[in-house]
Amino acid sequence: MSKPVYGKNAAQSRNVEKISGSVWALCAAFILFLCWTPFQVGLFNGQQMDFEKPLYISALLSGLMLLAWVVLYYKKFKLDEQQDLVAAATLLLPLTYALSLFVAVSHYMAMNMLFIQSMYAAVFIIAFYLLKQKQLNVVIQNAVLAISYFIIWFGLLNWLGGSKFAASLVGWFSNTVRNDKYLDAVMTDSNGLRLTSIFQYANTYAAFGMAFLFVAVFALIRSRKWYGTLTHGFMLVPIIVSILLTLSRGGLVLLPVVFILLLLFLKPAQQILWIVHLGIAGIASLVIANPITTLGTELNTAFTSLAALKGWAYLLGASAVVAVLGWIIQRYAAPWLEQKTGAWGARKLTGLWIPLGSVVMVAIVAFLFIGTSAKNILPANIGTRLENINFRQHSVLERITFYKDAIKVVKDYPILGTGGGGWASLFEKYENNPYTVLQVHNFFLQYMIEVGIVGFVLFMGFILYIFYKYTRGYLKRDKNEFENGFFYLIIALSILVHSLLDFNMSYAFMGILVFLGLAGMAAVMESKPLRRSWNKTGIRLGYYGVLTVSTLFMLFLSISYIGSSSEALKGKSLVPVSTSYEEIKAPFAAALKDRPSHPESVLYVTSLNYQVFNQTQDEKFLAESYSLLTRALKDEPYNKNLLTQLVNYYDLKGDKPAALAVFVDNADKFVWDIKWYDGLITRAAALGQEAHVQKDDAKEKDYFSKGLAAYNGVIAGIEHIKTLPPEQLQGRAFSVTPTIALSAGKIQYMSGQKDEAAATLNLGLGTDYPDLVNSGTPWSTEWYAALISRSFELGQAAYSQGNQDGKALHFTTGLTAYNQVVADQGQTINATPSTVLNVGKMQLMSGQNKPAATTLKQALTADYNDVVNREIARYYLAALIKAGEEDQTVYNALIAVDPAEAEQINALASTQFQQ
Template sequence: MAGKQRKQKSKAADHGISGWEWLVLALFTFYLALWPFQFAFFNGAGLHSDSQMFFEEKTYYGIILGIPALLLVLIKVAGNTKWEKRHLIGCIALVWPLLYFIHSFHAESTYLNRIAFHNSILLYSFFVLGIVVSGLKQVLRKLIHLYYGVGSIVVLYSFAYLLGNRYRLDALSFNEGVRLTSIFTYANAYAAFLVTMLLIALYQLISPNKHWIRLAYAFMLVPIGVSLLLTLSRGAILMLPVIAVIVLLLVNIKKQLQILIYAALAFIPSFAIQSFLADKGLEVYNRIQTQLSENQPIKNISFFASESITGWLLIIGTALALTAVIYWLSQYMDKTEVGEKSHRHARFYIPILLVCMAIIGFVILRAGLLNSILPDQISDRFNNFSFNTHSVLERYTFYKDAITIWQENKWLGGGGGTWEALYDHVQSYPYMSSQPHSYIVELFLDTGIIGLVIIVGGVLYLIGNFIVRLSRGAIQGGADYLLFLLIPVSLLLHSVIDFEMSYMFFSIIVFFSIGVLAGQQREAIFHERRGGNLQRAKYGMVAVWGVMTIYLFIGGINSFAAHSNYNKSIGMMYAQQPFNQLNDKLEEGLTRVHGHPFLLRQLSQNYIAAFQQTGEQQYAVTARKYVDELLAAEPNSSMGIKARYQIAIAEGDLEEAVVAMDLAISTYPYEIGYYEQAITNRAKLWDAANSAEDSKAKLEQEQAISRIVAQYDEYKQKLADIPKAISYIRVFELSDQVKGIVEKIEQ
């Protein structure tokens, strides 16, 4: 009898987890296991960076996840017997990838828009998947646990970078102190991830979970808290009070108090151990920099070495101590009742108080009154914060330059990657940034006013609609969905001033979660009409999703094939294999992805090099063919102009070379190399005219050089007006040799 009861309980526990739902969990397990090894599917290196080919592969590992997501949606919806408002929202959201599809015919960067179009299908697929699974609370709870479990491994593993047990390029950076960037290699992105982990941990601690589950969440509070402090991310830390207020407004007074107490308990010990760990990280960072400067291999420290184990013991010991405190405290707090029914607006008191405390706390921090208490890195970071810091001024400049770009394509934008394609055409000083540092600005440039209204307006509507329904009690078990509100809101808030959404790991989470919120709109449609309308709508959407799945599959396969052929060609070149064979690989890649700029550039460089070595004209002709294709494929990229200049120099055609550099100077006014090449080559033409006693040609070159110098002086003067807080890596100063050429000609 007892055995039978146990079996019944077991069946009840597993009730609701169907085969389809296990497939959803399998997809997310694969996704969460994959992203730490793929740089969080970063999609943002761009045309200016040779690392784009490295990150393109990582991007497509993320994009192909849209294939199983769409298949799962297709299977589920095909079996639906009713059509609800949430399904209609999924249909309307097709406008999103459609915006990028339209730009496939004319974009500022065809290559980047192609990736953006594939990415939009991926995010749409997870958005619709969120809609479909929105009512499956068991699945959603398991997804939260799964996310947190993998995230905890990432957080703990990241300390191996800090303590020198493992090495990854840029996992530690330095800016007003050592900064932990982890697998994201960008401190603000890691901070955004840690905020999502903190939200989950705090919310799960106040939720009715089993004791061992709550203890697992409690244990990670210190590692998460101290990691957040070690990122030195001002944006994330300043955003915390905003997110905290949103969280508190959505729960009752008892849970408000619990959240604040647990958060305080997390950060007090985190502040206490931050300095010690920061010093350890600084030692590791300095050692790595020394080894890199001396071209030595990076040597990792043993986990059990004294300089490492002390850090690990401090982290684990502090985490265990806090876990014990929370275990004891939670037993008391769970039994404590807090009266709030007598006061209608009682739940607003604590959020209002928190806002006041945050403002006062910020003023105190800025005044330096807590310097003796806070870790040096933290106090210095906040003391230096103002609207006159380089990060604020740089972002302001990016946004101002973005407005200039937007004016070229106001309504529909310039397609995916518009900022990356055009920023160096209009930049206010010689910065390098493949990202506009704002998701809003990125959407604004890519999709114009229409796209911004549709996408941002749609997101705001879905979030707002969910909050209204939740406040009215219209969502059954609404508390189970709060994390799917808080996580995307926290990420989107931070992405307003940064580029977290360029990490597809984040964008998948955001739009899946918003899909879960949209899925709460369950009003039936077609309920008073003939069943034929339902069938037509259902199978129409299934057909569309099927086409999108096939397209994404073909696009993904072609991209991987092109990337593979590129890598094989580079490997063959280093192995000094036959010239024709390595070019065949590149040409084979072009049959998969037409107009791929990096393949075209490599082909043009190969044939230019062959022409320079052999002098055979057929190589020059072939090189020009690929240069022309590169210019046609990516007219806004400097790759084409550089290739055109290289072939002209190789053929000894200085006239064409100076024309190419004149175009380059007018298009990229802050690239000093173009000025120097233009002046140097025109000086050669001037010498030739002088030797031939051709006064007309000589005067023509003198006037051309004067125009180049005048433009250089104009842009040099603009730099004098740039705030001193802004620093830039690219030098904008003519070399002494070129200055000597100018002086000689002007005499």
């Protein structure tokens, strides 16, 4: 390949360069890839089976394109320039992720990130060599602009009532369309409706909008054709309105920061034009922001043609006005401005004055919209978001907490990191308070967590070298020679700056845009010739060999993963519609053949095996589940769902101490999960009671000490939460639950700590059971009976209101109380048949069919003329049917008294109590 040419004849040199049809075909494939990925590869959190297959397909496509590049450039490739070495160095980035596999805390998520990083490397290498040719550069720029503009209009279609039409445009190839709507193109949270377009996350869409707002301004000013000027000018208002509709505080804060950074690269005339065009578009956008917000809110509640027409009229009208004004400015004012500022712009440091002035202007505007009544011209929701921008705001405080916790992870995994997806696996171990955040909200910190300091230094060296060499060359040469590079600088800089506060790069498409931007900058950066020794045949062939072998390896791996993912998805689709164990299991077994530790497949197969075991009592199903779980947990030791399934295995085996050991051994991984504490404390109390009855003092002391240690951890956590700033949200609920109170209180009572037991009961039961807490006779059989009846009443009321969580909370409380009574010295509950009936109902409605049948049968009498006894029999028979059993004797006796019971039994047996 000939050396890049800079200076006067650079453009001419590229123009005369002949581009083969094969290279054009590669360029076309690359553009199609860019069109496909935004609607296929969404947020990467490594835990959703539905989103993994598009990732593997994308990795396959990028690998195939890279192989095509290897074939096309084999004879022409040389390591002549520093920029060629940068392209070669790209391979180090996925290599760091490959190395982190050896220490990965989640093999599944680490492999997925390796696919993503390999895809980024392929995108960079392909784009780098394509963009060095002007014709292809122009084509790719126009394609990127077209894709970005489509995404903007796609989002506004969803906002202004055209969600079905928008979905029809992409539904034929996108996996994110549900019920004729693109999933969460408009999302709802505590702030109201927020526009997300294809991203399903408003802040990332704001970062995308910010990048392409500046790209549109750049394209507008650069355009020499009237239709180009009008097109790009027309897009300014839709983009600004879209950014406003995201309600992203981070976007609004960082937009002026990126704007000022970009001004530093421009001549004074261009700086003024940028400010004028954005000022006009910004004013027009603010004028229509209120009606667009109001109409969009109405249209997303109930569609009306009149509201939709009004919304589009405001938007298109304002866009047209701004486009025409933009054309007039470029046609008449821009040449005059260039002439007047030419001499001024030639002086050193003159390019700094306008950016510095812009800082002052931004500060004034911010003060007006945040500190004065000027914010009233904004829609109320946007005004509120702006008003809340401060360093004591909860999202700021939470991010600071995430960052501090992220540093803790880095300290424990400093060299090679945790592997891809490490934060999502580990955050519950390191978090300061009980939040649930699968992303650090800072791309650079998250990158360091995943690949350690070694990988982070390589990555930062890579991008900073490109930025440095590009900027150095930009300042030394005629800036017009670097317009193409500036197009890509805008994209990369905007997204990376915004990624300081958010997880934009966890969206594969955003990562592709960044690496495309870096490639575009590298293609025109200042580049010195390398020593001839770099261009030796051995080095060139070695690089090509490594590139080819690694690409082929990832291709075969992606094909294997695509097949495995397809089988897993097939199995998942069969679960709700098939009753055949063999039919459902077959695709999961095929999926696990290639990926034996695939978490979701393991969970599905073990759940199936447990169901069959309950019906057949065949131990081989439990043995298979144990084998699958222990194999998977070697690669996924922090996967809570797999650990919970292991607990279920021990429960089915009747090995209660082993089940408790899973909770105890893994408690440090989930330090703020109140459910984990609940399970640990409840099981420790139950086993301690058993040991007490058996007069095994050593075991009783051991179990009780484990339960109390966990309870003290809960109390310490509650006290720590009180130290959080009042503006910061604590995250998930973390308090003494009724079952924790019953279990910990029972341990304290049996350990002679009666006052402590009373205080514990008050903490967990004082809200819903105040009379029982203060009854003066806790732990007596009568007290338990009253608690059980009250629990049933509260749970039944919650169930009737559709509150499944409330139902589960109260039913679990009642059943825990029942189990404690039964465990006390082996005695059975001394209560009325109605109370026993309530216990059976709670068990049945909690999915405990066999225990429900056992409980209810104990209360049955031969008197079927008694109304309560008939109801006990009815629920007993329904529980048996749900468990796959029957009792013909009881059934015949009941039907003989009241034939109508048959219909009621069937109705109960077919009721789905759990949703």
